[in-house]
Amino acid sequence: MMVFARCSAVPLLLLSLGLASAALADEHRVTGDGIGAFVVEDGKVDPDTYEGYLVYTRACMACHGPDGMGSSFAPNLIRAAERRGWESFAGTIASGREVQPGQVMPSFADDPYVMGNIPNLFSYMRARGEGGLGRGRPRIIESMQEQDDEDDASVEEASGED
Ligand code: HEC
Numbered sequence: 001m002m003v004f005a006r007c008s009a010v011p012l013l014l015l016s017l018g019l020a021s022a023a024l025a026d027e028h029r030v031t032g033d034g035i036g037a038f039v040v041e042d043g044k045v046d047p048d049t050y051e052g053y054l055v056y057t058r059a060c061m062a063c064h065g066p067d068g069m070g071s072s073f074a075p076n077l078i079r080a081a082e083r084r085g086w087e088s089f090a091g092t093i094a095s096g097r098e099v100q101p102g103q104v105m106p107s108f109a110d111d112p113y114v115m116g117n118i119p120n121l122f123s124y125m126r127a128r129g130e131g132g133l134g135r136g137r138p139r140i141i142e143s144m145q146e147q148d149d150e151d152d153a154s155v156e157e158a159s160g161e162d
Contacts, residue, residue, distance in 0.1 A: 028141065031131060035086050038123040040131040044141045045124075052124025053138055055117040059108070067135040068128050073103060081125035089125075090118045 028039040028046065039046040045053075056068065056077075063074040070076030081089050093114065096107030108114040114121075127133040 028144065032126060035119050036081075036122040036126045038127040038131055039141065039144070040127050040133050041141055043134060043138065045127055045131075045133060045138045046144050047140055048120045049123045049127045049133075050138060050140050051117060052120035052122070052127075055114060055121055056124055057137075059111070059114050060121070063105075068125055069135075074105065078125050078129040081122055082129050086122060089122055093118055093121070 028041060030037050030039050030046075032038065038049045040049075056064075060077070063071065064077050065071035065074070068077045070079075084092075092105060093108050095109070097105040124133075127138075
């Protein structure tokens with residue numbers, strides 16, 4: 001009985017050590033709860049935050065400047081996300097705004113690509129601010145990449161002819 005126990009204990013120990021290190025590698029520090037949550041690790045980000053970068057670059061950068069930094073025409077969105085919070089951030093994108101005459105923030109209510117990505121835009125801005133993410137195109141954390149491909153596939157299926 002004792003002999004049997006000793007023999008099986010070694011592979012069991014190795015197995016549990018292997019599982020423990022795999023679990024550690026897969027555990028990413030998510031910052032913030034719910035909307036606007038993000039992961040920044042060694043300058044890399046989770047897939048949603050990366051998507052936020054892409055949407056920002058396509059739809060917002062022309063006015064708000066590269067990497068959320070603002071321009072002479074439109075304000076810095078990293079600070080806006082920090083100070084004004086989710087509701088104001090999302091509300092402004094949906095409704096548009098013109099506080100200073102001639103400096104128009106357009107409404108994106110009719111743009112499903114932007115409207116569907118507001119949480120990702122918010123995550124990207126928060127990653128740039130409190131997450132300390134640097135400028136430029138971030139890379140995706142490798143171990144989170146595969147999951148994203150699956151998500152994208154299911155989104156494409158769901159959206160049909162779009
Ligand atoms: C045509 C130029 C233009 C584009 C494109 C644009 N914005 Fe703006 N945005 C502005 C201007 C100008 C303001 C300032 C409006 C004001 O307060 O009078 C603004 C304000 C904002 C604010 C409020 C900032 C604050 O300090 O409260 C948010 C949030 C915002 N924009 C997000 C976005 C996002 C996200 C996108 C891309 C999906 C985007 N904008 C695209 C011009 C633009």
